[in-house]
Structure formats: C-alpha cells, structure tokens
Amino acid sequence: MQCMLLSTAGASLPLADGRAVIFGRGPESRVSDKKCSRHQVKLVANYEDRTVLVTQLGANPSFLGDRALGRGQSGRLTEGSTLYLVNQKYPFTVQFSGDSNGASSPTLPKANEIDPKETKKEEQREKPKPMGSAPCTKNCWEQRGSLMIFTAAGVVAREKIAGFDLDGCIITTKSGKVFPTSPDDWRILYPEIQPKLASLLKKGFKVVFFTNQMGISRGKLRPEVFKSKVEDVLATLKLPIQVILTFRTIVNFWQHSLFNYFFNKITAISLHTAVSIADAAGRPVNWAPGKKKKDFSCSDRLFALNIGLQFHTPEEFFLGWKPAPFVLPTFNPRTCDPNARLYDPPDASLTCSQQEVVVAVGYPASGKSTFFHKHIVPKGYVYVNRDTLGSWQNCVSACERGLKEGRSVAVDNTNPDPESRKRYLDVSQKMGVPCRCFLFTTSLEQAKHNNRFREMMPANKHATVNDMIFHSYKNKFIEPSLSEGFSEILKIRFVPSFPDTQSEALYKQFSEG
Template sequence: MVRQCVLRCLLDSHAPISLPHKVETVVGRSKITKIKDQACSRNQLSLTADCELCLVEIKQLGINPSGLDGFALKKDSAYNIKHGSKVEILLNQYFHVVEFDPPPDDSEERRTSLKRKLNDSQDSDSKKKLPKTELVNMSVQECSENKWEDIENGEVYIYTAKGVRSSPKIAAFDMDGTLIKTKSGKVHPVDTNDWQILFPCVSQKVAEKHSDGFKIVLLSNQSPIGSGRVKIEEFKKKIEGVVAKLNIPAQVYIATGKGFYRKPSTGMWNVLAELKNDDLPIDMDKSFYVGDAAGRAANWAPGKKKDHSMADILLTKNLGLTFYTPEQFFLGHSITNVPMTLPEFNPRDVKSTPFNERLLSSEQELLVLVGYPGSGKSFIAKQIEEKSRHKYVTVCRDILGSWQKCSAEAIKLLQQGKSVIVDSTNPDLESRGRWTSLAKEKGLQCRCAKMATSKAHAQHNNKFREIMKIKHGIVNDIVFNTYKSKFVEPTVKEGFKEVLEVKFNPDFEDEQAEKLYKMYLLEK
C-alpha cells in the first residue's frame, strides 16, 4: 500500500489537507483552512512530506509565530516532524495534526524526541518546560551587527542596529517631524539627504532613555517607497544615517504600504511585540511613543500650521500607550492649552442594532438605497433578501457596471414578481428619479432607505475593507467628496412613498475582525 500524509484539523472545521510525497504545500489564511485572522499570513507554513521516511519538513513563512506541540517556531527554520505531531498554524491557535496512513509503529517515541529538539533551553532528561521568565532571560542578546529585514514582500522594512537589545520598556518615536526635519525647510524632503536633527537635545534625550534600559524604536510611515517614488535602497542609507547621528542603537520599522502596518493601525507595533523583542512582554505602562501627528489645530503655537494628521496620537489610543509631542518630550513644553482636534468618527461608538422590519413591505416595490460607498448598503440589501426569503432581489451597480444595466435587470425581476433593491449611492435627484419613474411606469410603490452613515464612518469602513483584504473595490477620497458635493436629501416629494433612515449595523466574522474595526484606522 502506498503511504499517504494529511494535515488534519483537530476541530474538523475543514477537510484534511493532502501533503503529497516530496511536494511543498503552503497553508495559511484561506478558504481551505477557513482561517480569516489577519495575524495569519496567506503563506504561513510550508510543509513537505516524505511518505517513505514518515517525516514532514515544516517551515514558518509568516511573520507571526506558528507552533509545534506548544513550542514557537523560528521563522524560516526547518523542522522535521513525525506522525501525530500537533501543528498550530498560529501559536496556540488553529490546531492540526500530521497523520500518515498507514502510520509508523514508533510514532509516540518520535514525538517525544521532537519535543526535546524544539526546546533548546530544556534539559534533555526533563519533560517539564522551564518557566517562561527563565527562557526569556536566556534568549535576550544584543544584536551583533547591523541588519535589514523585510516582511510581507516589503510591506514593512526593519533595520536593527548593532547593539540593540530587547526590553520590556519601549521608547518609540516617529521619525519625520519628531527626530528630524528637512534641511531645505520644505514640508516634504526633496531627496533622502534632505534631513537634519530636529532639536539639539534630541540625541541626549534619546540616550538618557537608552541608559535607563529602554529599547529605542522608530516607527515611520513611508508610502512613497510602496508607490515607487522613493527607492528603498536609497532610503535605507537615510535610516542608517539617522541612527548613526543619534549615536544610540535603535530598531527602525518602515511601513511602505497603506494597509495594516501603516499608522495608526498597530501592525508595526505588533511585529515588534510578537517577533522582535525576544518574547519579552512589553510593559505598556512604562513604555511610550513620541510623534508630531497629534491633530493639533492651526496656530497651536504662534505661526504653526495644523498637524498633517492624527496618525501618531491615534496609534497610541489604539495601543493604550502614553503619548508625547516632540515639544513635550524634548523641550518640556506643556500641551495643556494646545488646541487639539478629535476624530470626527470614533469606531468604538458603533453598536449593533436590530434589523429594521419596516424595510420589508408586503407589496411588490422598488426600494432605493442611498448612501456613501462603504456605508453598509450591500449588507442591508443582503439582510433584506434573507429576511424576505428572497422575495426581494438586489441589483447592484458595482456588479453590473451601469444604471442602464441595473434598470434592465430590475425590469426582468419585477416581471417575475420580485421586489427590487437598488444598491447604488444614488446621491441626487437625477439618479433617484430613474427609479421613481420606473416604479410609476410599472404601477408599483417606490420607497427610499437612506443610510445614516457619515462620510468619516464610511471612510473608516472602506479602510477596514482594505486592511482585511475584503473583495471590494477600494474607494479613494475623490469619490467620497464627489458624493458629498452631489448629495441632496431624499424626500417623499420625489415620488417616494416614504423615506427611511437606516443605521449602520456591523457584522464581524470573528473577534479579531471586531477588534481591528474598533481601532482608529483613519489618519485624519
């Protein structure tokens, strides 16, 4: 009989994954594993089975740790595992087991051997793990050389200077406008050499924190690298120059995209906490962050322009971390009387609400939805379809491409006796008039359901989709502004039987998605 190998989910949430003989299989966040957690990479683990030797070579590819029998794997290190080994696609989560059919006879002995190999800090004759604190203290070492790494195909670049040492206390800083400023005096640097230290005391203040046992960390958004306007190799030289000028070992994180790693999202901090601090838990009460993107209003100091964003202060709100402006931290200024703006939308205020039964009608009708992109129209339409047992059917412009195609499809559905939901932004009299005219022509009632979602809330939803990589068109600010400029409040005078206001009703696939949604995701 030819031996086969599978990776079986211990919760039976999906079918066993076949591991063909000497063929690399990559698993992670996917429809196959049904893992939706953004902490899990799409390419989290590599597994290559040898069905003759009853071995599986496993490598962690993702940025967050995977596990074997409760032990964390080291990224890109290869391990040979046997029949019965417990694989955690994320450490302590998504438990699977390697199974050969037929199984080898000595599987139990091999699992015990594997455990010993994985725990380098454990006595080979002992079956008890060392306490976590002992393991941590043994693993913390100074970085022996300057090194660069990247994560998720360059979504984040990490520079670790020689001498960096992990610590429970983190002194974190933004870079531009916090540690450095342009030599040219322009808002944005003209090239990677256009920088100088912001205040004369910067190096001294940073050195004091380093002497107090803090790990010095820089977190910087640099989307021009992701867009190709700035070359990463040139920017690396700038980072090395800044750290050299500070004359203190520092670890630098550069977010090049616009997704989860970009501030105010917590992606860069998560990499630091979970992968780059030698398993030392960060003391959030003792750690802090310094940044200039604090939402300060114009003239917060004489002649000062308003801050370009709130990304830095919102990052600290997402993390529960102490925040300082550069003037506070380096110069000792008070911000008691500094005017600071607050975000228009607070995602923590969003609450689930019961379905509005008034959205359903016993009569055949056209129900016209109105609202910003990302305001929740498609979700409401889906709810109406399900609640009505599909007596309502949606025509969506995002899918069909034009209002003419939507109209043609709506006519077909009306002829079949269905009620039709019009899922489009419909901001003005002209766009809505097409549907009230069609309803009048067909002798049907036409109602309007206006989403109460604000522009800032809809933009937050759009950013959430982008970070979660939900299959949906990403909408830029021009589209939101165009909708706002065109919007006319819908009324019954347009030909609607009534106009209903519908609150956004969130629906989360899991706790991780809800946790992300409740964070500040917008920079302004």
C-alpha cells in the same frame, strides 16, 4: 590615521573609518557630467585593512581599474588602484596616512578585484538572531517584504519600548525645506534629543525609530541611499537603537504581532509602559506661539490611541512643553453600537407581502449591500445593483423585468438625487406598484472608515472606493421626500456585526478621513 579620496582635478574627500558616504556629481567631486549621478557610489573606508568599499548606486557604471561596477555591485579600492567615477572617466585614488595602532597591514585583495559577495555582505549583512536578553553584537540590516530593519550593535530586547518617528521628531532638514533636498540634508532636531534617549536606555527602555518611506516603493528613493542615511543618523547619536522602515502605508504595518516581533524579537512588550513620540498629532494652526503650522495629520496620535500607547509630541517629550490642543476625527468608531435600533420609524416593516420596489439612497460603503442581502433578498426580492449590471439603464431594465415576473425589487445603488431615483419611481408607477425609499444615514466620515475597514478584511469582495466618488455623492445628494412619489421613507442606521472579536477590534481603531 586619515583617509582621503583624491582626484587629478584637485578634488579631495575625507573618509572616516566605517562611515558610509554617498559620492557623485557635485562640487565635492568637481564632476558636472550628467551621466554621473549625484548618488553615484557609496564609499566605506576600512582603516584596518587600508581599503575603501565601493558600492555602485548610479545607473551608469563606475570602474575599479578596467572592471565595471554594475548597480548594486561592490569592490575594494586599494592604495595604488584607481576608481573612475563614471564610464572610465574622472579618476580618483585613495590615500591613507598614519598607522593603525602600529599594526602591520594585512594582506590586501588584488587591486580592482570585484567580489560579487561584497554586495550581499554590505546590503543584506547577517540577519540578527532573536535577541532575548543578550545585546546584538553587530550592526545588522534585515529585510522582510516591504519592511527593512536596522539593529545597531548593543540593542537589547526590553519589555519597555519607546518608539519615535524619525522625520520631524528625531531629525529635520538642514535646508529648512519640508522634504530633504539630498541624502545629507538632515540634522538632529533638538540638542536635547541625544541625552534624553540615553536616559531612556539607562532606565531600561528599548529605543526604536520608525519611518514610512513611500518614495522607495515609487522608485524615487533607492534603498541603499536611505540605509546610509539611517546609519549616519545613528552614528551621530552614538546610541544602540533599532530602526524600522516600511515602504507602504502604516495601517497594516502597526499590528500587534508585527509590533512585537520586529521591535522586540522574543521579549513580550508591556503596552502600558510603552511610549510613542511623533509629530502627526492633530494640532491646529497656531497651536503654539510663533505662528505654528497645523499638523499635516493626526495619524501618529491615532496609532498610539488605537493600540493603547502613551503618546507625546517631540516638543512635549524633549523640551518639556505643555500638551497642545488637538482635534480627533469627526467619526469615533468606538461609539458605534451593535445593539442600536436598525431603522426608523420603529413600527415600519422592512419587507412587504405585496409587490413593491425598494430604492436605496446612501454613500458607498454605508452598509447597503450587507443590509439587503441579510434582510431583503432572502424574502424573494430581485436584487438590482449597478456594480454587477454595469449601468443605470441595465438596472432599470432589470427592475422592470422583475416586476413583470410578479416579484418585488430591491435597488441597491447610491441614488443621491431625485433624477436618479425618478427612473425607478417611473417604472413602479408604470407597473402600478408602490415604491419605498430606504435612506441609509451613514455619514461621510463613517462611510470612509467602513471603506478602509473593508480593504483590510481578507474576505473583502468590494471594490475600493476613492475619495472622488465619496465627494461626488456628497455634492449631488438631495434628501429624498415623499413628494417625489415614495409611499414611505425608512431611515436605516449602520449597525455593525462582526465575525469575530479581532474584526471588531480592528473596526474600532481610529482612522483619518
């Protein structure tokens, strides 16, 4: 049997049975009206009942006869009925030829009838049940928050998991562009991919594709369009595979609980047999002959390293290439020693029995606030911080008030240059008390890591620090010296302490700068 979508203008579009097609303005439809989106409708032919399911994607309505389809609505196009692609213009009809196994045609729905349940049936479908050892019986989409999960018919939960990045690992663009120019701008990256995946399935692995599509959360990509693309990729491979899509950054997504639930439902995963294949591997420029570009990041390799997965690049796994060189981030969180000495010189004292001013110098997220609240403020020092007081002028005034009250003062600001430090040196000299400097030695890379760690902690009370602030400090920084007027300079190390083992494990995961 064959199915054709035909227009009075001479356009024709073949529709395969059960295969989603995105259709709209362009050469295939011969429609140039800009009120018609390039992704106006999704069409799925059903050869058994000789109908085409039409789902509206574009902003302006399509029509089935005289009934409008709003965005997200679906209806059935039958033989003898008419689809108007946009605003009751550009009519198309459907024509089936041949017979479906000689069976008589079932009773068809009324022409042009719109069934509001079709949208839920098509877009949400039945949520998959926990699979255990039984295969999934039908293709299913499931959505949970910012996650969308497609489970193809035949997928079975396994102890062994093989996870693959989708873009750049399984598919690439047909156009040769870095980013796809249209929903159908894709092709399978290597011919070796399909037989290699089939071999993994025969060896008892569950195969999972994962992808991060930030364009959906930003409104630049409609979920329906990407879901159709996923279904087309799997239809091409003809293998039972699960696909997991997130709209947000991967950091919080790849936690053990989510990894276990969404990849495998109720079967426990054996991480030592799991494998991750992806292309963000930290490879430098010219990592292979042919003027290869450097990888855009090392995030995929770091993810595998963080949770203990075997890792391979697509070239290593599918083509058998030798491992390429790679570069890990400068800061290794696993070398951070919670038993290290806190400060130098070791014979110095953190607090003084005499009145004084202590001025901090260090990157945001270098541990200054935690240090002061743990070691200095409990000794009676007035705590001065620009985040709470709003300006350096208010901080200077608070410092002066504290000294007039006969108390010592701790200034918890970044103070990168002599100009910012001189404000407090002038106040201390005016009041006749010594001023010490506490130089926090945390590197830029570790400070950024600390900032990301804080963002993931539920009890975090710190404001998010962006890269511009970090690099502003770096550009202004001049190491403090005694010649500025300090009576002493202590170098303070970042020595972490954690409320529980889970927090410690999270801190020791690699992150990119």
